[in-house]
Amino acid sequence: MNSDLDFYNSLELSLKYTEDLLMDAVTNSKSIFHSPTLCISDSPRTVVLREFNKEKRFLRFHTDLRSNKISSVNNNVVAYVHAYDPEIKVQLRIKGKVNLHKKDERTLQAWESSRDMSKLCYSVKGSPGQVISDPTEYDLVKSEIDVEQGYENFGLIIFEYDEIEFLFLKNIGHRRSKFSWINNNVAMEWLIP
Numbered sequence: 001m002n003s004d005l006d007f008y009n010s011l012e013l014s015l016k017y018t019e020d021l022l023m024d025a026v027t028n029s030k031s032i033f034h035s036p037t038l039c040i041s042d043s044p045r046t047v048v049l050r051e052f053n054k055e056k057r058f059l060r061f062h063t064d065l066r067s068n069k070i071s072s073v074n075n076n077v078v079a080y081v082h083a084y085d086p087e088i089k090v091q092l093r094i095k096g097k098v099n100l101h102k103k104d105e106r107t108l109q110a111w112e113s114s115r116d117m118s119k120l121c122y123s124v125k126g127s128p129g130q131v132i133s134d135p136t137e138y139d140l141v142k143s144e145i146d147v148e149q150g151y152e153n154f155g156l157i158i159f160e161y162d163e164i165e166f167l168f169l170k171n172i173g174h175r176r177s178k179f180s181w182i183n184n185n186v187a188m189e190w191l192i193p
């Protein structure tokens with residue numbers, strides 16, 4: 001077996017591989033897992049992975065507080081994060097709970113470490129999803145905008161997970177495994193793919 005596939009028959013290494021994929025995805029914009037689908041009850045949407053903390057088991061995403069999803073992100077509502085990378089043939093389905101942060105210490109820290117280009121999106125003069133007649137009126141020109149004003153509209157979605165399902169496709173035999181946490185204890189199981 002190729003050493004790249006050490007995880008193939010090991011639950012422990014499958015979990016480690018998953019965590020390594022997520023860690024890499026935070027800074028690697030070419031990774032499929034950098035822009036996974038966040039599925040909240042009302043709708044799925046693509047979001048950029050900004051932080052992964054495997055010890056505290058959370059993913060962090062940034063969003064506009066005026067967007068439709070905000071009404072669904074509260075009080076530990078159940079959500080999923082999903083992505084499939086066809087090159088490495090790995091699907092991750094992560095189950096957790098989402099919470100919204102605005103104008104707190106964590107939000108400020110994330111804002112201050114964002115680049116101006118990322119901050120700029122939060123200065124659009126209207127809510128994402130609003131019906132408009134002329135899209136050109138909503139184009140943003142950095143030189144004409146004080147990007148710091150966008151902080152008013154900037155929020156964090158913290159996705160705390162307690163279950164990961166890992167699926168790896170291979171012609172000689174697929175591998176599917178499930179990792180579930182109760183408190184800090186992880187249970188690892190193989191599933192029929």
Ligand SMILES: Cc1cc2nc3c(=O)[nH]c(=O)nc-3n(C[C@H](O)[C@H](O)[C@H](O)COP(=O)(O)O)c2cc1C
Pocket residue numbers: 035043045046047048049061062063064067068069070128129
């Ligand atoms: C590659 C890509 C990355 C995106 N990243 C984010 C993101 O990090 N946060 C976000 O709120 N929306 C992001 N979006 C836009 C969302 O998918 C969605 O269209 C938007 O948040 C409006 O959702 P809503 O009106 O249903 O709340 C991204 C879209 C794409 C295609």
